[in-house]
Amino acid sequence: MLQYLLKRLLIFLPTLLVISLLAFGLSKMAPGDPVEQRNRDMGGGLQRELRDADRVYRETSEYLGLDKPVFYLSLSSAAYPDTLYRIFKRDERENLVKLIQQYGNWEAISNYYHAIRKADQGTEQLLGKTEAVRAVRPLIKQLYLAYKDERISSLLDKAASQTAGDSTLQATIGTSVAQLQETYSQLKAQASPGRLYIPDIKWYGFDNQYHNWITDFLTLDFGESFIDSRPVADKMGDALRWTLTMNLLAIFIAYLLSVPIGVFSAVWKDSTFDRVTTLLLFVLYSLPNFWIATMLVVFFTTPEYGMDWFPSLGLGDLPPEAPFWQRFVEAGTHLVLPVFCLAYGALAFISRQVRGGMLNVIRQDYIRTAWAKGLNAQPVIWKHAFSNALFPIITMFASIFPAVFAGSVVIEVIFNIPGMGKLTVDAIFQRDWPVVYTVLMLAAILTMTGILVADILYAMADPRVSYGKDKN
């Protein structure tokens, strides 16, 4: 058993590795630059000077840990430099990558990039002086994001003719624009696309973004939200309170009703009660919960149809100072519909499982023996049959574990309840990766733990189940 447990725990590792790589890879492929986003959200970055803006950008990306290499190693071609990650700005870096993919000559591309920066700094010192500067500066800025030959050439030509037409410009940035043109023609002349076809694996060492995140995660430091800088653990703690309340209530109600329903419909199989409940439960099970939730919101929380019986979405807006009892009632009335939506699906599911489990047991010989020796219905049903029909209920723990944690995304979004599901969906749409990573990883861990716990409980409940030997 212990050996089995260890083996199962070892399987956790590759699974977690895969999920962490998936989550991390997704965040790196996602469009948008978290650093820019954060700077924008913090209210800055409107019209800063270049050097200042660069400094702020670098500080933010250092703060977020995004100035490190992405992963331990990278597979690329010999044309790429191993210091590319030091170009902080994501869009500039991606543009340089596109240039490399065309020309394969990093030295020339690097010279060209530095020439752009020099010209950019040159125009900045002249900023606001003349009309001509105002015309030239956007051209230079656009060069950072231009990678197609025609586009770069036309930008360069325009910049050159603008500079030539203005004497002050010619005096100050004339040389840098000329240098720009020169480096660009060099870049094209010295193109070596052949180097793109030589594979090259680069090793970046352990100080990389993935390593830092995963070691922090393993020491239970989930990081801070990109959006509001609150620790992820705090945010999740707040959300978990609501999710747990809702789900535990729903599961409790569901079990309370479904065990008797399942048992009785199995005992009196093919009776009217059985037929009606089976049909009803099947319908309940097939009803999509987001439809039911929408219908409930449409019909019972609005005065449109004269059935405005429940408060509207959310959790009410009583201040935290309000008396506990008042807040309790407020939250309670807001939770009725969501809990109902969560409960009916679980109810249908669990009752069907209980019924199925009971049916399997009830045709066994020992139950017939129990009836035959004249036992009362109560002990036969509950002691002999039900205790042996427990397995499906046990295995259901596996699916309930992660469900409680991740919350019901659907219900929380529709009823606007600030639980885990809503937190996750919001984080995904705001690209708040620390939150997304943590939720994905914890949900996976809980799923696996749930399955493992179910297996162990199964073995404890049924001595015939043994994990010692290999089984198919």
Place this chain on the structure above:
Amino acid sequence: MLIGVRKEQELADHLSQQQAPPQSYWSIVRQQFRKNRMAVWSLRVLYVLGFIALFADFIANEKPIYAKLDEESHFPVLRSYAVGLGLDSWEARFFQNSWHEHEYDYVIWAPIPYSAQTMDRNNRNYVAPGDEQDVPSTRFRHWLGTDQLGRDVAAGMIAGTRTAMLVGIVAMSIAALIGIFLGALAGYFGDERFSISRIRLVLNGLGVFLAYFYGFQARSFALSEGTFGWEIFKSLVLIIAIMSLVNLLAVWLKGKGVWSQPITIPLDLGVMRLIEVVNSIPGLLLILSIVAIIEEQSVFYIMAIIGLIGWTGIARFIRAELLRVRNLEYIEAAQALGYSEWRIIARHAIPNALTPVLITIAFGVASAILMEAFLSFLGIGVAAEEVTWGSLLNLARSKFSAWWLAIFPGLAIFATVTVFNLLGEGLTDALDPRRKQ
């Protein structure tokens, strides 16, 4: 969904223990299935849904099916297919006036004379089914009402049927391909039977690396800038070329010293671990995060992702079946005849193991349809102009008084999901060996 998972687990476990092959399998299954009236009826409903999905353009379309205009006969619906393929183009007058405004000599409209995207300017702002409607005749009534833009809800439902069916079928086809392939490998070869020579293993590893590098990494500029379909085709050709070259090399080098020693690969173990990994991925959250980062929204991504996650049940089934089948005498006979392993798997083993997979597919289609409806309900994953059941249902949240937007699309989702669940139940019962007396 969960019932599906449990049922298939039970059956998979059962099948792996079962020894003797049942006799005249199909006829028993069909006979058992026919006894289940609900399942038979749901099959009939499914035919109707399939018909609607297939002929959606002829059922709800703003273009007439047949029109006689200035003594000329037109088949605009049929012609729109040719236009869509770029083989034909509309005359100017069809651009200038909307289809409903022409003076036809004779015309046959589709049963619902609106397309899902048609905006009826006269019936904007949520016209209820029972309301007074500003339409030329009852023929043009919006029987299920309209939304804010004046789009016909009935037409949207027809278009939604097509999307839902497409999602269910394509997603499950992807899942079935992956699941059958991996499940067959695991079940047929088990942990001991698959061995390849050392040189081949090494060369294939190298080949995968090179294929990835030259197929994607080195061509990433062409892939991102050129016509995607054509460039990906070139990449695929390159990958296939590299892999076959490597394997040819392996055949040539075979039998040269230590490199030819066989290595046994525990395929079953590998596939089962993979299934465990995929099963612990929180699917909905993963789909949400993938869809959220895709800039160009299309329902095809959703299909692909659902398929890539949803193959595990099918793989378990096929594996369990092949564990049984591979010990049967006819497989031994085929081996004795000297057929290659791949031929035995593809032509003899898999066809005998496919029936129970239908159960998983039926439940899988239901959950794929639910998933797509939920995603489009949240407004993600499908292009904004596309009308689906989920997006229609979502409109109800912005206008509470529009009850028809809440009821009809939801009813369609419910009915479709129920049909597939009933089918799955019926198949499970029909295939359940315990009831086969």
